[in-house]
Amino acid sequence: MLEQTLQTCFQEESGQDPPIVTGCYEGNVSKANIFKERNRKGECWALYDKVLGTNEFTSIGFRGCKIAPSFMRVLDKIFEQFSLITVLILQRCSLDVNGLSLIVSTLQCIEDLNLDENFIPIQNYGLLLLNKNILKHLSLKFCKINEAGAQDLAKSLEFRDPKTQHLLSLNLSFNHINSNGAIHLAKALRTNRELESLSLIHNWIDDEGATALSEVLQKFKLNEEEFGLRLERQMEELYIVSQENSNK
16 A cells, blocks of 8 residues: 555655555564664665554654655655654655755644754754644754754744643754754753653763753743743743633
């Protein structure tokens, strides 16, 4: 079913051969172990819901596929046919600035996004967190993210609008983030208390950065700006509750 869909979509949208389908697995298979042949170009896999059946995919992953407008049109058709897909993995897909913008437009139905091994020189990964979407989990391992990239992500992580931010976990392991980058992220965590997991293993963070991160994991006093943001958020929450009650 998946092979046939890919064959049709790729021929219609790009005129190219589809990626090799390495397998369709039950949803409890570890996604980290599915891409067996690391040097293979253009491979795809999917996870299906055991209860609903093998044609109801919940996750789809690609590796070594160039992100271009034609590829994104293929994804749109796949999402139309398999509406239960909420996990999208695009590893080592030569992602660039234009490709990142295309991905942002598909995030309305994606809760878990993996962009490991995609290096974007301009480092504007924070774009993924700015638009209204339902993204809860984001992995950016091996993306060579440095201080500038960490700062861009930190700006987007600052919690200002509850309707636009739902992120629960962010994996930035195996990057080039130094202590200054860690300090930017720590500052964002002062206002974003929704993020439950932030992985920074195998980066370039020394004691200064580690201290900044550890401080936001403890109780701390809000500064004037943070206090104002907190008050705005509370007022907005009260307004939403009052609107819901008035509609009952």
